[in-house]
Amino acid sequence: MQLNELAARKGDDIDYQKLVFDYTRNPDQDASEPVRRPVVVVGAGPVGLALAIDLAQRDIPVVLLDNDNTLSTGSRAICFAKRTLEIFDRLGCGDRMVDKGVSWNVGKVFFKQEQVYAFDLLPETGHARPAFINLQQYYVEGYLAERAAQLPLIDLRWKNKVAGVEQHDDHVTLTIETPDGPYQLEADHVAACDGGRSAMRQLIGQESKGRIFRDRFLIADVKMNYDGPAERWFWFDPSFHPNQSVLLHRQPDGVWRIDFQLGWDANPDEEKKPENIVPRVKALLAHSAMKDADFELEWASVYTFACLRMDRFRHGRVIFAGDSAHGVSPFGARGANSGVQDAENLAWKLAAVVAGHAPDALLDTCADEREYAADENIRNSTRATDFITPKSDISRLFRDAVLELAKTHPFARTLVNSGRLSVPATLHGSTLNTPDAETFAGQMVPGSAATDAPLVRPDGGPTWLLRELGQNFTALVVVGGESDALVRSLEGVAATDVPLKVLRLASPGGSAGDSLVDRAGLAAQRYDLRPGTVYLFRPDQHVCARWRKPTAAQVGAAIKRALALA
Amino acid sequence: MELITSPHLQSPDDFYEALIEAHRDLDNAASQALNARLVLLLSNHIGSLDLLQQALQAARGTTPHR
Numbered sequence: 236m237q238l239n240e241l242a243a244r245k246g247d248d249i250d251y252q253k254l255v256f257d258y259t260r261n262p263d264q265d266a267s268e269p270v271r272r273p274v275v276v277v278g279a280g281p282v283g284l285a286l287a288i289d290l291a292q293r294d295i296p297v298v299l300l301d302n303d304n305t306l307s308t309g310s311r312a313i314c315f316a317k318r319t320l321e322i323f324d325r326l327g328c329g330d331r332m333v334d335k336g337v338s339w340n341v342g343k344v345f346f347k348q349e350q351v352y353a354f355d356l357l358p359e360t361g362h363a364r365p366a367f368i369n370l371q372q373y374y375v376e377g378y379l380a381e382r383a384a385q386l387p388l389i390d391l392r393w394k395n396k397v398a399g400v401e402q403h404d405d406h407v408t409l410t411i412e413t414p415d416g417p418y419q420l421e422a423d424h425v426a427a428c429d430g431g432r433s434a435m436r437q438l439i440g441q442e443s444k445g446r447i448f449r450d451r452f453l454i455a456d457v458k459m460n461y462d463g464p465a466e467r468w469f470w471f472d473p474s475f476h477p478n479q480s481v482l483l484h485r486q487p488d489g490v491w492r493i494d495f496q497l498g499w500d501a502n503p504d505e506e507k508k509p510e511n512i513v514p515r516v517k518a519l520l521a522h523s524a525m526k527d528a529d530f531e532l533e534w535a536s537v538y539t540f541a542c543l544r545m546d547r548f549r550h551g552r553v554i555f556a557g558d559s560a561h562g563v564s565p566f567g568a569r570g571a572n573s574g575v576q577d578a579e580n581l582a583w584k585l586a587a588v589v590a591g592h593a594p595d596a597l598l599d600t601c602a603d604e605r606e607y608a609a610d611e612n613i614r615n616s617t618r619a620t621d622f623i624t625p626k627s628d629i630s631r632l633f634r635d636a637v638l639e640l641a642k643t644h645p646f647a648r649t650l651v652n653s654g655r656l657s658v659p660a661t662l663h664g665s666t667l668n669t670p671d672a673e674t675f676a677g678q679m680v681p682g683s684a685a686t687d688a689p690l691v692r693p694d695g696g697p698t699w700l701l702r703e704l705g706q707n708f709t710a711l712v713v714v715g716g717e718s719d720a721l722v723r724s725l726e727g728v729a730a731t732d733v734p735l736k737v738l739r740l741a742s743p744g745g746s747a748g749d750s751l752v753d754r755a756g757l758a759a760q761r762y763d764l765r766p767g768t769v770y771l772f773r774p775d776q777h778v779c780a781r782w783r784k785p786t787a788a789q790v791g792a793a794i795k796r797a798l799a800l801a
Numbered sequence: 802m803e804l805i806t807s808p809h810l811q812s813p814d815d816f817y818e819a820l821i822e823a824h825r826d827l828d829n830a831a832s833q834a835l836n837a838r839l840v841l842l843l844s845n846h847i848g849s850l851d852l853l854q855q856a857l858q859a860a861r862g863t864t865p866h867r
Binding site: 632633635636637639640644646647650 | 842
């Protein structure tokens with residue numbers, strides 16, 4: 236089918252795993268000289284699709300190449316974190332994901348048969364989105380593809396496989412293989428979102444380096460008629476699967492995802508056979524409330540993993556995002572989630588550079604910031620892996636001691652590590668931040684991804700802080716002090732090349748007028764707001780500056796700094 | 802804060818006796834597990850990462866470099 240047919244057929248009756256998209260010959264293939272495009276994105280997985288949508292929403296035309304013509308099969312990434320859902324909201328497909336996905340905030344940890352620990356990832360209310368949803372990757376890709384189909388600036392070319400990359404000073408030449416034979420395409424910028432086995436990475440002679448874990452895991456997607464809780468259940472050393480770990484997640488359509496640790500000596504081909512998987516699932520069910528449930532196997536895979544990354548995410552005019560740039564172990568759901576955050580970081584910067592609003596140096600900060608985030612994700616997932624799969628007798632001894640103590644001593648529960656679940660990296664020390672000159676309490680330091688809060692619109696309707704932020708820079712001005720004068724002078728700042736959205740926010744009891752109202756007081760609490768306080772948000776909803784009583788010139792300077800213009 | 806390595810135990814002989822007594826009748830594996838739990842309990846009581854790192858270095862026999 237064609238991509239636009241997918242948009243027209245929008246509905247739950249689509250089997251996204253079975254969709255096959257048509258290869259269509261593009262006029263670029265018949266051009267006598269290679270055609271030049273501003274941006275080419277390689278790889279139409281979650282990261283490449285998110286990037287293409289974001290760019291198109293910013294009026295940048297995108298060619299999106301995929302070497303295949305189908306979406307993902309199996310649950311794969313499965314856990315999509317709050318920040319990712321907020322990004323999907325900005326991309327116009329958040330509701331679709333959340334409506335279909337299974338929302339969850341609670342995780343439970345078991346040692347042998349006993350529950351030792353439970354955690355709530357989002358213990359406070361006042362957020363539009365849950366800590367996580369579970370959603371099969373094919374739905375995520377399908378919904379992103381549906382959104383992409385609505386955007387005429389996206390030129391998605393199936394069965395277009397990059398086979399050659401030539402870097403020049405001011406462009407990249409790609410050689411692309413198609414069912415009609417090869418053609419060449421020039422791009423001002425290339426984003427390589429082509430996954431862990433990235434062909435782009437190999438073609439430019441780079442590699443991802445790090446730790447490979449000598450262990451194997453079986454993933455089984457099991458369809459089961461059982462109405463269990465939407466929680467993440469993790470077993471250390473359960474009697475139904477001794478000496479290994481097991482992870483259970485509920486997914487939409489009555490599908491349950493089970494990850495069995497197998498050890499390094501397991502034979503992947505044997506373990507993938509249904510006759511070997513079914514007894515493992517039965518053993519798990521027999522030890523749970525699900526013991527009488529009927530099930531059928533939907534999909535299975537055996538995987539190994541590594542924690543690694545490229546030394547640099549930018550190579551000339553090629554920028555790497557997602558698994559092509561970095562790999563993590565699955566504990567903590569930091570793979571796809573960090574990839575979508577890479578895409579969001581890259582999109583606004585690439586758009587600003589292509590539009591001529593920012594210098595090329597802004598793209599260097601994309602690599603800097605996301606390398607920093609990748610290190611944080613790799614550190615977290617490596618630590619979780621070392622706890623889950625101890626590599627020595629003494630490591631195992633301490634692991635079991637922690638689990639034993641966790642049953643009765645609360646302190647030990649903080650050491651139990653079944654995965655530190657994905658939260659966005661706070662970009663401390665980014666050169667795009669304007670450092671604080673005044674004192675603020677709370678978490679919203681420059682470099683942090685904006686946290687949400689419920690607000691009331693001028694017409695009295697409910698809204699959320701993140702939904703009110705603009706596609707470009709946003710200044711949030713708390714009503715009071717001399718804020719009216721500031722808002723008037725910010726209109727001068729807003730008239731520059733990069734638009735500035737100015738949001739006025741009134742305190743709980745404050746006058747409304749045309750401003751938003753923080754009726755619950757949660758924005759004030761989470762951002763330490765006072766009358767006259769101003770927060771400046773980047774287009775990717777990260778805080779980049781804040782003041783108690785700034786001048787318009789200070790706000791303008793902070794925007795320039797965030798665009799690498801100063 | 803510096804790790805205290807000068808005498809600080811209230812009653813050294815009583816402590817030592819109690820430490821050995823805690824392991825009575827345990828096989829080697831159970832004793833190892835007890836020691837691991839003990840390290841974790843005491844570490845939580847100390848709390849300070851800096852102090853714990855000094856203790857880890859002292860236990861490993863390297864000179865603490867501060």
